[in-house]
Each structure stands twice: as C-alpha cells, then as structure tokens.
Amino acid sequence: MNNLHHKRIVLGVTGGIAAYKSADLVRRLREQGAEVRVVMTRAACEFITPLTMQALSGKPVHTELLDHRAEAAMGHIELARWSDVILVAPASANFMAKLAHGQADDLLSTLCLAAATPLLLAPAMNQRMWLNPATQDNVALLQRRAITLFGPAEGDQACGETGPGRLLEPVELVRHVNDSFETQLLAAKKLLVTAGPTREDIDPVRYISNRSSGRMGYAVARAAAETGADVILVSGPTALDPPERVRRLDVITARDMRDAVMANVADTDIFIAAAAVADYRCIQIGDQKIKKTNTGITLALEKTPDILAEVANLPDGPFTVGFAAETEGLIENARSKLRSKKLDMIAANQVGNGLGFEGDENSLQVLWEDGGVVLEQALKEKLARQLINVVAERFYEKNPAQGH
Ligand code: PMT
Numbered sequence: 001m002n003n004l005h006h007k008r009i010v011l012g013v014t015g016g017i018a019a020y021k022s023a024d025l026v027r028r029l030r031e032q033g034a035e036v037r038v039v040m041t042r043a044a045c046e047f048i049t050p051l052t053m054q055a056l057s058g059k060p061v062h063t064e065l066l067d068h069r070a071e072a073a074m075g076h077i078e079l080a081r082w083s084d085v086i087l088v089a090p091a092s093a094n095f096m097a098k099l100a101h102g103q104a105d106d107l108l109s110t111l112c113l114a115a116a117t118p119l120l121l122a123p124a125m126n127q128r129m130w131l132n133p134a135t136q137d138n139v140a141l142l143q144r145r146a147i148t149l150f151g152p153a154e155g156d157q158a159c160g161e162t163g164p165g166r167l168l169e170p171v172e173l174v175r176h177v178n179d180s181f182e183t184q185l186l187a188a189k190k191l192l193v194t195a196g197p198t199r200e201d202i203d204p205v206r207y208i209s210n211r212s213s214g215r216m217g218y219a220v221a222r223a224a225a226e227t228g229a230d231v232i233l234v235s236g237p238t239a240l241d242p243p244e245r246v247r248r249l250d251v252i253t254a255r256d257m258r259d260a261v262m263a264n265v266a267d268t269d270i271f272i273a274a275a276a277v278a279d280y281r282c283i284q285i286g287d288q289k290i291k292k293t294n295t296g297i298t299l300a301l302e303k304t305p306d307i308l309a310e311v312a313n314l315p316d317g318p319f320t321v322g323f324a325a326e327t328e329g330l331i332e333n334a335r336s337k338l339r340s341k342k343l344d345m346i347a348a349n350q351v352g353n354g355l356g357f358e359g360d361e362n363s364l365q366v367l368w369e370d371g372g373v374v375l376e377q378a379l380k381e382k383l384a385r386q387l388i389n390v391v392a393e394r395f396y397e398k399n400p401a402q403g404h
Pocket residue numbers: 194196211212213214215216217254273274275276277278279304305306307308309321322323324325326337349356357358359380
C-alpha cells in the first residue's frame with residue numbers, strides 16, 4: 001500500500017559521502033506522491049549542493065537557523081509543524097551524538113528538538129565509527145526515545161573498509177518510510193465511513209446538493225486502512241479515486257446512502273459519518289425538465305433520513321462518530337448534535353476561510369460527553385490520521401474487551 005501519497009516529509013541531510021544518495025531519495029519519495037522539504041547541514045553542503053536538492057524537491061532548501069528571510073517564510077517551528085515525519089538520511093555519527101544529547105546548534109538539530117512528529121534516522125559512517133561504544137551508546141539512547149533507525153547496511157565502504165555503516169539504498173529507505181505510516185491500531189476492526197455530498201433530484205437535469213468534495217471523509221477512510229482496519233466507504237458523488245485497501249460503495253441520494261449504510265452496519269465496530277448529507281429532498285421529482293416561466297417556482301421539500309441518528313440508536317450499534325459543519329456557534333451546535341443524536345463523539349469543523357468544505361486543509365474540535373481535543377489546522381490527510389488515533393483511544397476505552 002502506498003502510504004506516502006500527500007505525506008509531508010522533512011528530509012534532513014548531514015555531512016557524509018552517502019549524501020549523494022539523498023538526491024535519489026528525494027526523487028523516489030516524490031514519485032510516491034510525498035511532498036519533500038530538504039534541510040541540509042553545513043557539512044552536507046560540502047558533499048552535495050543545495051541547488052541539486054532544490055531542483056529535485058521543487059522547493060527551497062533550508063540550511064540556516066538564523067536566516068531572517070528563511071525564518072519569515074518557513075522557520076524551524078513551521079517546518080516542525082508542517083512535517084508528518086522527519087527522515088535524516090544520511091545521519092552522521094556527529095549528528096546522532098548531538099541528537100542524543102539534545103544539542104541544538106543548527107537548523108536540523110533544532111528542528112528535530114522542536115518536532116512532535118516521528119523521527120527516522122538512516123545512519124551512514126565509517127564502520128569503526130559505527131561500532132565505537134560512544135556511537136552505540138547514543139544509538140541505544142535514541143532508540144529508548146522511540147526514534148527509529150533504518151540500517152546501516154554492511155558492506156564495502158567509500159573509505160576502503162568493509163563492515164556496518166553503509167546508508168541503506170534509497171529504494172529500501174522509501175519502503176521503510178512507507179511502512180512507518182502503518183500501525184496496527186485498528187487491526188481487523190470493521191469501519192464504515194460516509195463521505196462526500198448527496199444529490200437530491202429536482203428533475204432529470206437539476207438537483208439539490210452542497211459543496212462537499214469528499215476529501216475529509218476519504219482521508220478518514222485511508223487513515224483507518226493504514227491502521228489495519230477493514231474499511232467500507234459509502235461515498236456520494238465525488239471526483240476522487242477510492243483509497244487503496246478500502247471498499248467503496250457509490251451512492252447518489254441520502255436515501256441510497258442510508259440503505260448502503262444500513263445494509264453494511266451489522267458487525268461494524270466504528271461508524272464515522274463525514275458525509276454532508278442533504279437534509280431535504282423534493283417531495284415530488286419532475287419526470288421531465290421543469291419549464292422556465294416568467295414567475296418564480298416553489299419547491300416542496302421533505303426531510304431526508306438522518307443516517308447518523310439511526311445508526312447511533314441501533315441496539316448494540318457501533319461506536320458512532322459524527323461530524324458537524326457549522327458557520328456559527330461551533331461548540332454549542334456540535335455538543336447539541338452529540339447529545340440529541342446520542343453519539344460517542346463528534347468532530348466539529350468551522351466552515352469558512354478556506355476550511356471545512358472543498359479545501360485541502362481543515363481544523364477539528366473533537367468532542368465527547370466529558371471531554372474533547374483540538375486538532376489544529378493541517379492538511380485533511382494529517383488531521384484524519386490524528387482523528388483516527390483519538391477515535392481508537394476512545395473506542396478501546398469504551399470497549400476494553402476488544403483489546404489492543
Ligand atoms: O468533503 P469535504 O469538502 O472535504 O468537506 C468536509 C466536510 C465539511 C463535509 C466534513 O468535514 C463535515 O463536516 N461533514 C459533515 C457535514 C454535515 O453535513 O454536517 P451536519 O452538521 O449537517 O450533520 C451532522 C452529522 O449528521 C454529520 O455527521 C452528517 O454526516 C450526519 N447526517 C446529517 C444529515 C442526514 N440526513 N444524515 C446524516 O447522517
């Protein structure tokens with residue numbers, strides 16, 4: 001499964017002969033759909049030029065901590081927040097020593113200290129340096145802090161010696177980074193997710209709908225699949241490709257969506273309703289195109305079935321997560337939906353300023369009966385992964401027998 005699509009990767013490059021391989025690494029990560037921003041240490045710039053990395057990443061390369069222009073555009077804090085993961089390849093013995101002891105005397109080491117995202121290191125150095133007890137102590141310290149190391153490989157070295165210390169090949173590193181996004185948090189759990197808008201016909205050429213692109217719901221389905229869940233995505237009309245390892249059921253109307261959900265809800269562990277279901281449909285749908293006249297027309301509408309409320313009220317139903325898209329009174333309205341529909345959790349998004357519908361980014365206030373958490377503005381893909389973590393935590397708290 002390609003987990004790198006839309007992922008934001010900071011690639012740190014430190015000084016070492018293997019730095020030339022990081023050029024190929026950038027290319028391969030981008031081929032898999034990742035966005036890459038390169039941060040180079042001064043020593044790295046002796047081995048490979050920032051210009052090469054800029055051309056391959058398609059983005060300016062970051063080299064200086066105290067550069068006013070760079071800090072104004074995307075400084076170390078922004079880079080840390082932006083990243084889904086930081087990969088340092090090659091990671092020199094000196095860099096690992098600095099990291100182990102919390103030193104922050106250049107952009108890359110400062111960024112690593114400031115980041116809350118996973119840190120992956122691909123060491124590369126002379127085999128004696130790697131085997132030196134000082135380096136091995138640093139490696140043990142870093143691993144205790146849940147920093148992941150890929151490699152090094154054994155073999156012939158540029159210095160003429162043979163042993164452990166070679167940078168893993170870019171193709172292997174890409175596979176490891178890809179796999180690092182897979183967790184088994186929801187392994188074998190069944191998730192049902194709704195996404196996108198519904199369309200309610202007025203006549204054969206017109207319909208009532210809304211601005212949902214489906215992106216938030218698709219990102220949720222993809223993030224759930226990354227955690228090992230079996231995911232069914234019930235999708236209204238969108239222009240999106242189905243995420244890998246997700247079974248997509250296409251529907252048009254709210255009634256179709258309700259039927260597809262109810263036909264698949266048995267045995268579902270978690271139901272997440274990210275769809276923007278039309279609240280009303282026409283009582284009477286014209287068989288022919290309604291003719292334009294000189295006067296206005298009135299459409300008589302009736303309510304559509306409330307899919308989320310129906311699922312939440314099933315006896316022995318799944319753990320139920322709703323969404324609330326609001327233009328005002330975000331928390332009050334979301335809390336009221338949480339209670340009235342008897343949900344386990346609701347993810348509230350403020351609509352406007354490019355957030356909520358259609359855009360690439362969103363922010364969510366996730367609420368449950370006695371608590372909540374704010375998920376700060378980020379790409380919908382990143383938010384979806386954070387949301388799935390929160391959902392999983394609450395799901396296991398409610399169902400301890402389901403284990404994890
Ligand atoms: O698709 P994108 O462009 O990425 O935009 C994402 C989004 C804004 C659509 C998404 O994040 C979101 O907020 N989805 C829910 C939008 C919505 O319709 O909210 P609501 O407050 O009207 O409905 C509350 C909840 O009830 C939702 O979970 C909705 O799926 C569900 N519902 C509503 C009506 C209905 N008839 N049946 C339902 O199941």
